[in-house]
């Protein structure tokens with residue numbers, strides 16, 4: 001599943017491709033992708049005649065900003081956007097097509113069909129589902145050490161589980177949680193409310209550093225993820241812990257183990273991440 005860095009890459013790519021484009025027509029081939037409004041004809045009609053002004057991100061959601069509207073899009077497992085000429089044949093699993101006045105089309109493909117789109121009038125998306133309950137943005141100035149502690153410091157759940165909860169901190173999924181915890185030397189099963197001041201500081205910085213590096217590398221390429229232009233990201237080679245079970249830890253040489261924490265596959269170095 002794309003996490004913050006991958007969505008950030010899609011956002012940047014879309015900003016370079018679709019800003020200023022005028023929507024002539026919208027075709028929906030798979031109604032269940034469209035969550036709001038209920039009626040897919042209304043969804044298509046509302047978008048016609050609007051121009052794309054920019055693309056932003058909130059957590060793992062894309063916010064496609066139009067004049068008077070915001071389209072909130074979640075890629076979930078396998079969703080992808082691509083810009084095509086209208087002459088190009090539709091590929092399999094293309095569920096939504098935005099036809100632009102210049103003869104190009106933004107196409108949304110999704111093999112797994114878990115992706116969602118919600119359309120709102122300007123100003124209403126952030127205060128409604130699915131964005132309303134989202135927590136801190138880890139790459140925003142508002143993600144201070146203090147704010148981070150307030151969000152999770154009193155939780156008795158395992159730190160990994162707390163970090164995966166999008167109501168506390170957004171955008172970090174299974175990959176970047178494992179990477180951040182390893183970097184901070186914290187065991188994923190340590191209860192959040194037992195972290196020391198030093199551990200909180202280390203973890204806060206590790207989350208920021210891990211995500212920034214991944215954003216810079218253009219997002220990772222786990223499974224079939226590609227960015228909006230079909231380019232593969234390069235970050236996959238830089239994982240220090242994720243997917244490296246039964247390989248030696250780069251820091252100490254101990255074999256990395258894979259366990260299950262909170263129902264999620266979890267990678268830990270038994271020596272660098274000791275359960276306190």
Ligand SMILES: [Zn+2]
Nearest residue numbers: 249252269272
């Ligand atoms: Zn180690």
